[in-house]
Each structure stands twice: as structure tokens, then as C-alpha cells.
Amino acid sequence: MTPMTTPHPDRQTSDPVDLALVDDAVHRAEGLAVADPSSRLADAVAAELTTYLAALITPAECHLDRMPHRSPAQRRARDVLADSIGHARSVHHDQQTGAFTNPTARLYLLAGACRLLKNAMVPSW
Numbered sequence: 001m002t003p004m005t006t007p008h009p010d011r012q013t014s015d016p017v018d019l020a021l022v023d024d025a026v027h028r029a030e031g032l033a034v035a036d037p038s039s040r041l042a043d044a045v046a047a048e049l050t051t052y053l054a055a056l057i058t059p060a061e062c063h064l065d066r067m068p069h070r071s072p073a074q075r076r077a078r079d080v081l082a083d084s085i086g087h088a089r090s091v092h093h094d095q096q097t098g099a100f101t102n103p104t105a106r107l108y109l110l111a112g113a114c115r116l117l118k119n120a121m122v123p124s125w
Contacts, residue, residue, distance in 0.1 A: 017055045022118050025049050029111040037103035046095065049110040053092050056117040060085050063121060081120050088113040 025048045032042040064081050068074045091113040093099075100106035 017052060019118055019122065022052045022056070022114055025052060026111040026115050026118075029107040033104045033107040033111075037107055042103060042107060046106055046110055049107075049114050050092065050095050052114050053088055053095075053110065053117070056114065056121070057085060057088055057092070060088070060117045060120055084113075084116040084120055088117050 025045060029042075029045045029049055032039065032045055036042060060081065064078060064085065067078050067081065069078050091109045095106065095110060100109070
């Protein structure tokens with residue numbers, strides 16, 4: 001899988017986000033959510049996912065802006081992506097503010113939000 005160029009969350013330049021690394025972090029988070037959600041390793045994976053999530057939001061928004069919306073199916077696809085971006089922003093905000101009280105839910109929500117945006121950016125047809 002090729003890297004996707006996205007704005008780095010801490011800078012105004014663009015750095016590539018390797019979608020394979022996002023997938024790897026998602027799988028590790030899902031495993032830790034079951035095995036040891038309160039561990040330091042789980043905290044590190046959550047931090048990694050938070051970084052990826054921030055880096056995926058802007059290109060997802062750009063993709064949304066370029067999506068056609070003439071037919072009902074195209075409008076529905078845009079609505080789904082817009083909802084996914086909104087969900088990702090909420091999860092990112094909650095992680096940044098420490099709002100998650102359940103470590104298992106935190107890992108699943110971060111992993112799910114990253115997966116939604118990553119899948120939205122990969123052409124499926």
C-alpha cells in the first residue's frame with residue numbers, strides 16, 4: 001500500500017501517512033482492547049492512533065469536497081463520509097481532553113475512527 005500525503009498535525013507541511021501503519025496500529029489496538037486495555041502499551045497505541053486520526057481528518061475533508069453529489073447514491077456517499085469525519089473529530093477531541101473513562105472503549109473508538117477514514121480514502125472501485 002502506498003503512503004498517502006496528508007498534513008502533519010503539528011506542522012503546516014505535508015508528510016506521508018502510510019496506511020499500512022494505520023492498519024497495523026488498528027489491529028494492535030483491537031488486540032490490546034481485549035488483552036490489556038489499561039497497559040502502557042495500550043496508552044502508546046492510543047497515542048499513535050490519535051496522531052494518525054489527526055493526520056487523516058484533513059485529507060478526508062478534501063476528499064469530501066471533491067466528491068460528486070448529483071445522484072442520490074453520490075449524495076448518500078457524501079453524507080456517510082461527512083458523518084465519519086464528524087465521528088472522527090469527536091473521538092479525537094475526547095481523546096485529547098481525556099474524556100474517555102473506559103480504556104477498552106477508548107481503544108475501540110480510536111481504532112474504528114481511523115479505520116473509517118482510512119477506508120474512505122482508499123478507492124474501492
